Amino acid sequence: MILDSFSLKGKIAWITGASYGIGFAIATAFHEAGAQIVFNDINQELVDKGLKAYEEAGIPARGYVCDVTDEDAVQALVKRISQEVGVIDILVNNAGIIRRIPMCEMSAAEFRKVIDVDLNAPFICAKAVIPYMIGKGHGKIINICSMMSELGRETVSAYAAAKGGLKMLTRNICSEYGKYNIQCNGIGPGYIATPQTAPLRERQPDGSRHPFDQFIVAKTPAARWGTTDDLKGPAVFLASDASDFVNGHILYVDGGILAYIGKQP
Ligand code: NAP
Ligand code: GCO
Numbered sequence: 001m002i003l004d005s006f007s008l009k010g011k012i013a014w015i016t017g018a019s020y021g022i023g024f025a026i027a028t029a030f031h032e033a034g035a036q037i038v039f040n041d042i043n044q045e046l047v048d049k050g051l052k053a054y055e056e057a058g059i060p061a062r063g064y065v066c067d068v069t070d071e072d073a074v075q076a077l078v079k080r081i082s083q084e085v086g087v088i089d090i091l092v093n094n095a096g097i098i099r100r101i102p103m104c105e106m107s108a109a110e111f112r113k114v115i116d117v118d119l120n121a122p123f124i125c126a127k128a129v130i131p132y133m134i135g136k137g138h139g140k141i142i143n144i145c146s147m148m149s150e151l152g153r154e155t156v157s158a159y160a161a162a163k164g165g166l167k168m169l170t171r172n173i174c175s176e177y178g179k180y181n182i183q184c185n186g187i188g189p190g191y192i193a194t195p196q197t198a199p200l201r202e203r204q205p206d207g208s209r210h211p212f213d214q215f216i217v218a219k220t221p222a223a224r225w226g227t228t229d230d231l232k233g234p235a236v237f238l239a240s241d242a243s244d245f246v247n248g249h250i251l252y253v254d255g256g257i258l259a260y261i262g263k264q265p
């Protein structure tokens with residue numbers, strides 16, 4: 001049955017930075033598809049917050065404290081997961097940050113921090129799990145890219161550079177490890193209503209909608225912000241056997257933004 005190929009039953013999935021937001025939504029979808037969920041976040045408070053949320057959702061997730069930019073910590077975490085839970089079948093590189101600062105006002109340290117979390121960390125985490133996936137004879141890596149993997153805009157130079165690099169890292173992992181039955185693809189969410197984009201949706205002092213909110217709704221053929229639920233099906237597809245011959249692909253889940261030039265003013 002074709003739907004059986006979308007099952008994640010018996011698979012172990014590690015979603016980074018998944019105490020809430022997009023990572024949490026993807027983890028809930030993976031659980032519903034049958035996977036055992038493992039997540040990490042940057043401190044115990046966030047991990048505990050995530051564990052409470054997973055428990056309330058009826059999901060027996062395992063949570064670990066780990067800063068994904070720390071290679072030694074990530075290597076140790078992957079080993080610990082393999083001993084305590086089992087070898088990771090699915091990695092979702094979800095953890096990410098953004099700093100909205102005009103480029104010429106951004107310090108090199110601030111630029112490096114965004115690159116470190118959004119690009120170096122996916123490299124570190126993929127490098128840590130690939131040897132185990134080779135040993136197991138299969139693996140799925142999903143990198144959470146962005147509209148900014150394809151487009152720029154004011155104030156997000158570091159984020160766009162990182163997400164553009166993440167698109168090419170995705171293609172390179174495909175190129176280098178596809179022969180080991182490892183599929184590495186990206187998901188490029190459009191504008192999704194999460195804490196990360198909350199500043200772009202804040203009501204104005206006069207109660208009107210944020211100008212950026214109005215801009216994005218006009219720029220999106222679906223005429224709405226995405227929700228984390230919109231990402232669940234695409235993520236399960238890319239994590240499942242149904243996508244075994246899909247590799248190096250960035251699946252944009254954007255309501256049509258990238259296809260649309262925009263309405264005449
Ligand atoms: P979010 O609400 O800010 O959640 C990001 C998660 O990553 C948080 O739990 C965060 O923990 C964690 N994290 C940050 N740095 C970390 C580190 N060094 N080690 C471990 N965990 C870390 O973001 P989101 O909106 O869910 O986005 C998730 C991913 O989707 C990101 O990669 C983002 O770039 C991407 N994305 C988002 C959108 C959107 O519209 N929301 C669209 C396209 C792509 P803290 O709370 O401690 O920071
Ligand atoms: C921004 C937003 C975007 C979204 C997302 C779009 O400031 O433009 O934060 O970058 O987070 O990446 O795909």
